[in-house]
Amino acid sequence: MSDNLREALRQKALAEIALLDTPPEREFDVLAKLAQRVLGTGMSSITLIAPERQWFKARCGPLAPQTTRAQAFCPVVVETEAPLTVADARLDPRFAESPFVTGAPNIRYYAGVPVRIQQPDGDRVAIGTLCVLDARPRDPTPNDLEVLEELACVAEALIEARAVALRAAKVAEEHRLAVERLERERRQFKQAERMADMGSYRYDIEKKSTAWSDGVFAIHERPVSGGVPSTGLINHFPEPDRTAFVDAVMRTLDTGEPFEMDADFVTAKGNARRVRCSCEIELSKGKPVALIGLIQDITERHGLEQRLRHQARTDDLTQLANRAEFHRVLDARLREARAANDDVAVLLIDLDGFKGVNDVLGHAAGDAVLRHVADRLRASCDDGCLPARLGGDEFAVVMSADLDRVGVDRKVRRLLHDLEIVAGEHGHIARVTGTIGIAWSSAAAQDRDVLLRQADAALYAAKRTRKGTAQTFQIGTDHRQAG
Incomplete structure (x- = not known):
């Protein structure tokens, strides 16, 4: 993979964990202090490498909150994705002219290891470093990098845990918004039902049970608290519309084709109505599991149509x-x-x-x-x-x-x-x-x-x-x- 593509991947991964420019967190601060104390240096940091700067999630010693990326030590660790030790920066041609060496904080010694996060495809990409620094030269020891790598594992675990918590919070927020949206849509649908004299029903084929919306109860002139009667919809249709409705349902079950029909209807209180019914199959894994549909009271509209038809004829x-x-x-x-x-x-x-x-x-x-x-x-x-x-x-x-x-x-x-x-x-x-x-x-x-x-x-x-x-x-x- 080219350097540019690798850099783009790093920056994408860094953006996804949303850790850059976040407030201090005690766990990261403690980890930086532990590295400083164990290795006996004057400075330490957990550093994240952005496109034009390096930003310190945690820092100990005389370090600025962030610096430019150019001529800094940590970007080299991230770009090479390998540990780096510098005994005396004044003697290293890569850093001898760095402003961080020639000026504050006057870095001489540096030891840093990559901090990586795992991608969905299993690849691990470096987004920053765990490092220690000192204003005095010193000879690195194998123990320095070993300690840093062990502490970097802890830093990676902290970042992963934080990312998981962030994702969980995002999922929870999306769920909350979805629940709010569904509740809003439910209220809007109930308003639409009332305005359109309409209701919806669902017949569970396996359980042989029916669920009604409030609008269907209103059309039947039944209280919602009484529940769906065992007779369901069919017995409210007088003949011949009852047979026509049953035949239409059977055709839908046989062919999968939905239907819509107008029919006479008698409410639970014995009032004659005219209704429009629709029905279609609900599938789950390609298998019919329910019949779903709408029923609308069109008595007033039907009466108007009949009067207009009568006037026209x-x-x-x-x-x-x-x-x-x-x-x-x-x-x-x-x-x-x-x-x-x-x-x-x-x-x-x-x-x-x-x-x-x-x-x-x-x-x-x-x-x-x-x-x-x-x-x-x-x-x-x-x-x-x-x-x-x-x-x-x-x-x-x-x-x-x-x-x-x-x-x-x-x-x-x-x-x-x-x-x-x-x-x-x-x-x-x-x-x-x-x-x-x-x-x-x-x-x-x-x-x-x-x-x-x-x-x-x-x-x-x-x-x-x-x-x-x-x-x-x-x-x-x-x-x-x-x-």
Whole structure:
């Protein structure tokens, strides 16, 4: 390894133990004094070698707290990573001109050994020295270095113990911060749960036990102190959503794919709710150990969506389906008819005399007539029929697929009777009837536009014949089949 790389490694190791520029510590001071006393020198130190200076962690005698690194003795020990003895520095060409020799503290004798620390890869790197110094020359003895090396082992142990304590303190602080962060995140999650009407759950597959967050207890309308009931989540879903939830969970266990679904829900107090559930697998060492998920109360949102959907599909005045909803349902019925090779009937209804109601009795009376017509359409239509207001005084009905031509004819005759309405106010009377055009999807090749054109053609053929009657569209005829 090059000298530059070795030096970089030393400085990195020195920085990691965070010993440089620390306050005095009794253990290091005692060790320096012991070296001084045992070897009988005027000075001693435990020295750390920084890039541009040498700093004394402990020192005895007339030594400054730190000095420049240039022309000093200890850096040579660290750079060579070998012990060094100098009997008389004035006679050693390496140090004879050193300011530490020619001036204070007037060093003549020096003996120093490396102080090393072990790296994670097992390598030991020198970061400083344990040394003794004296202002008088003396002949080194083998005992000098032997004592210093034994004391250096103690210094290394002190540094390692300090480093371990430092790392432990760092780990403890990181743990404390992690605990604080988790607690902060827990509080934030609980706040988010409350704001979003949401909770989380975890089902332990092996233990067959479930844990709920506070938000899940709130959605269930159960006290947290009561604990998770043995019935868990599933029994709060009414059918068919209970089966759908169980099937979704089983698919997640089989495939590992998460799911999300909306479902009806009944709380412990019997209150109906709408909830959104999500679920996914928790793995440990590649093995499923738990199901984790969220449950959110979306009752208010669901209700709003339902109201908006109803408004988008409903005529405001009559509360019948509007034109868009009529087309949507008719398209669905036609798809079913194509698949089953079946036939669907459509009625187009136009009110006769309605303009007179508005002209004679006013628009409020006209609106009342339209609502009255809607009521009679609803009363005449069973579950399989869909009555709708297309606009103005135009109405339509998609008939039930269960009705054959005889059944439709019976319905039409009843409607013609029900749509005879007499409106009167302030001595004025107006009479309203309904004219009906009928078309069957088989004659229109199950095409919506063609079907409606045929029903419209039958309607106006009936009007030309006699208002207040009905006709069925038949290809190649003049559409004069009266109802």
